[in-house]
Amino acid sequence: MAEDAQARVDGDRTETGVNDGDRPTDEPAVEDVPADVREYARFSKIDGATYERANEFLRDRTYITAREWAMARLCADFRTETGVEMTKIGQNLPELVPFMTDTYSPQAVNQARSSFDGKVRKAGATFLYGAMCDFYTAEELDELMYEITEVAKFLLEVEGVELTVDEELDAEERISSVMREVRESSAALRHDELCCPNCGHEMDAKSAETDD
DSSP states (O other): OHHHHHHHHHHHHHTTTOOTTOOOSSOOOGGGSOHHHHTOOTTGGGTTOOHHHHHHHHHHHOSOOHHHHHHHHHHHHTEETTEEOHHHHHHTHHHHOTTOOSOOOHHHHHHHHHHHHHHHHHHHHHHHHHHHTTOSOHHHHHHHHHHHHHHHHHHHHHTTOOOOHHHHHHHHHHHHHHHHHHHHHHHHHHHHHTBOTTTOOBOOHHHHHHHO
């Protein structure tokens, strides 16, 4: 198991042609670092954490890697009216994220962000299907949402986002409300599909197959 986990980490580190374990010996002088980079305080709560530890945590709880997490956040924070400052992100990566110890090319930054976007879409489709397919009871979905929300809140807190109790409760209620609507709508959809298209009377699944 440990070998498999390390193999995944090594794959993430070489995927973009960089090795996060090799810190450049010539670090940029303080005066060469842009002001907004010096002031950037995300991820400060895990200062000193290694890439492997951050990656292992994410691998156990999400689809994304530490690299994809960091790049997605940086691309959101360093977006201007003309686009994302990928060159600035890549060149100053060790100063921006404690567990990233090498610079990235703009292409590598964009690749990691694109990978993040793709995984979010796949995870979203998987979760929505699970919520709509009637495999889970309402109580099971509530428990699932609670676990998911706790992980998401922890990641936000690590990034430096401070959530009040009221904000947390409000977010949880809004999410639960949406999930109830999804469940009700999907139940109605399944009910409609088992109705006779001519008269609207309900048919059992066997009758529906026979009519087809």
